[in-house]
Amino acid sequence: MGSLFVTGLKSNSSKNVASALTAEELVERLDLEKAHLNSNNGKEVFHVPVRTFGSYKRSLLSISGNGNSMAVLLTYPNPEDQRLFYITDLNGNLLKEVKIGDDGKELPASPTSKKSSIAGKSDDLCEEVVYETCSSGQHSFETGNAYQCEFWHNLQGGTPPKLFKINGICGGTGSGGGGTPIGGDGSSGGHPAGGSSTSPVGGGGPPKYDFTSADCVQNLDCENCNIPGDTNNDCKLSYDEAIAFNDNPCAKIGIRFNETKFKEKIAAIDKPEVFNYDHEMGYAAGYPPPNTGITETQYPPMENTLGTHNVTLPPGNQYFGFIHTHNNESNGGYPVKIFSPGDLATFLTSCVANADAHGNITDAYAMVITSEGNYMLQFTGQSSGFGIGPNTKKFWLSWYEREIGNLILENEMTQPNIEKVFLRFLKEKIKIDGVELYQVEKITGKAKKLSLDQNNNVIPIPCP
Amino acid sequence: MLFQFLVLKLNKKIMKKILTILTLHFILLSCAQIYPLNTNTDVPNGAYIKDLNNELIPYEGTWKGTWDNKTFFLSLNKVKKNMDHKDNNPYYKDILAGRFKVLDSSGNILYDNTSLPDQDTKIEGLGFIKNTTKYILFYVDSDICNISGRIYLTFTNSMLDWKFMDTTDIIDSSCQYYNSNPFPQPLPKSIILTKQ
Numbered sequence: 001m002g003s004l005f006v007t008g009l010k011s012n013s014s015k016n017v018a019s020a021l022t023a024e025e026l027v028e029r030l031d032l033e034k035a036h037l038n039s040n041n042g043k044e045v046f047h048v049p050v051r052t053f054g055s056y057k058r059s060l061l062s063i064s065g066n067g068n069s070m071a072v073l074l075t076y077p078n079p080e081d082q083r084l085f086y087i088t089d090l091n092g093n094l095l096k097e098v099k100i101g102d103d104g105k106e107l108p109a110s111p112t113s114k115k116s117s118i119a120g121k122s123d124d125l126c127e128e129v130v131y132e133t134c135s136s137g138q139h140s141f142e143t144g145n146a147y148q149c150e151f152w153h154n155l156q157g158g159t160p161p162k163l164f165k166i167n168g169i170c171g172g173t174g175s176g177g178g179g180t181p182i183g184g185d186g187s188s189g190g191h192p193a194g195g196s197s198t199s200p201v202g203g204g205g206p207p208k209y210d211f212t213s214a215d216c217v218q219n220l221d222c223e224n225c226n227i228p229g230d231t232n233n234d235c236k237l238s239y240d241e242a243i244a245f246n247d248n249p250c251a252k253i254g255i256r257f258n259e260t261k262f263k264e265k266i267a268a269i270d271k272p273e274v275f276n277y278d279h280e281m282g283y284a285a286g287y288p289p290p291n292t293g294i295t296e297t298q299y300p301p302m303e304n305t306l307g308t309h310n311v312t313l314p315p316g317n318q319y320f321g322f323i324h325t326h327n328n329e330s331n332g333g334y335p336v337k338i339f340s341p342g343d344l345a346t347f348l349t350s351c352v353a354n355a356d357a358h359g360n361i362t363d364a365y366a367m368v369i370t371s372e373g374n375y376m377l378q379f380t381g382q383s384s385g386f387g388i389g390p391n392t393k394k395f396w397l398s399w400y401e402r403e404i405g406n407l408i409l410e411n412e413m414t415q416p417n418i419e420k421v422f423l424r425f426l427k428e429k430i431k432i433d434g435v436e437l438y439q440v441e442k443i444t445g446k447a448k449k450l451s452l453d454q455n456n457n458v459i460p461i462p463c464p
Numbered sequence: 465m466l467f468q469f470l471v472l473k474l475n476k477k478i479m480k481k482i483l484t485i486l487t488l489h490f491i492l493l494s495c496a497q498i499y500p501l502n503t504n505t506d507v508p509n510g511a512y513i514k515d516l517n518n519e520l521i522p523y524e525g526t527w528k529g530t531w532d533n534k535t536f537f538l539s540l541n542k543v544k545k546n547m548d549h550k551d552n553n554p555y556y557k558d559i560l561a562g563r564f565k566v567l568d569s570s571g572n573i574l575y576d577n578t579s580l581p582d583q584d585t586k587i588e589g590l591g592f593i594k595n596t597t598k599y600i601l602f603y604v605d606s607d608i609c610n611i612s613g614r615i616y617l618t619f620t621n622s623m624l625d626w627k628f629m630d631t632t633d634i635i636d637s638s639c640q641y642y643n644s645n646p647f648p649q650p651l652p653k654s655i656i657l658t659k660q
Binding site: 280398411428 | 502504588592600602633636637647653
């Protein structure tokens, strides 16, 4: 049974998300007596309720076949209302809000999906169509007899057959797509070929007697259902919450630090020995390539340019982020342990532009890892047409070098002073709305937004 | 007659006033505030950070060294640089402007920017590190995808100890040298230069 959702379920010391549990640990939190297992069209579909401490209903839906597998969580804020639910991956990332119409089919995207996901934006990305039978288990849109369901004659009796899509994770590996979107693509009519059949499941029973609320896993079975962006903990995303979530870099940073792969890449280079190399190291973050069955964010290494200390962003327009080191190597000089103008230019001209074109513009990020602290750039602006050319970069460099130079000349290369110069650089020279600097704690990923007050003092604002 | 005399007298007075105002104005304009070369803090608009003690003079001239079977020529000269990088706060500073030429072992020119104007050199001086004789310059090469770095010069026994620290960081596919192997590196990392 565990093989249905093994991928992404690695043992992890911090088990605050479902993906950190082993398959055995996860199974303990499921109500297996109410599970449905369906094998059809070369696919195995496993749908089982989660035992939760809350009043919401949550189920684990696992689909495997053709050498691939994936698992998502469906969360129903109101267990009696089958028409509103949220799809999250096992890392806790929100993939989609689904609203089912009176006809049993997924409604077009709600206003909360104004900033749509990569999956919602890219028609060529794969998607899984899910056909859920009505409560009798006899009728579904897949078999064409959905409207013979008793439900349509007695709306209070049982649950309706449903048809919805899970964007970006069909044939995937189980940890969900690369984006953090809300809302669907709205194109849910018709009877697409293929797809997966499942039956509805009821609510899971209470957690087993040997579990207490202190043992709960944040995105799985705690009292609050912990839908990302649900600030008032009512297990629903209002329009305002959804918009705020999409524009909230703190939430984005938190989600990244819930991703196992992201944390692995940081751990690989956030080391004293790496800081002492004579060249930088890093990883680019790319959207999954379309039509490959790959659904997770890709992290190819940023290769070192031979004989230099530089790294290169891999070719292609799928890269919405990068993580890299600024080392201690100085050749008798003074390394600057924060973003350089070149980093910022790459962030804006590549990451933000690629995120805008292929995903969600707010997906874009850049991260620098140094012995003096880690920093992230996030973008909350609306467009990516910055008009940054070679001359612009040259003028940026002149500003930056002259101002950093003043710190070096005065022997004032402290990290707070470097942060201030970089923030002044953003404010006085770059002047692009939406570029935000965050200081990110090593290991925990706790972030603080850094900005300047009117007197150019650095103001840290901790993320909630 | 009397009328003409009065007009002349009056004109003389007016002319004198105008001349006084113009002179004062000229004096004020020509007296932009001057600061010593070790000023690394904000200065008023139009200020001049000047090499009052001729500290930059010993560095001026052409310097030569060999590195990696290449010959490196560095030309340094003192320039009153228009520091216009900050909006609404232009000022002037005496700096060392740097130009260089690199020849391969056969004498072929690999890089040569010795004809660039004073205000647009690829190497621009920043100043002396406080209480040291170490002079810092920065390098931005718009011909090679704006690669950049900082140069640390120490003047000892008529020689220049040159250290270069690359600060380029990231190269993306918009750079014409993206796939070059090796990537162009015009400047030596460490070299001792002698004056020509």
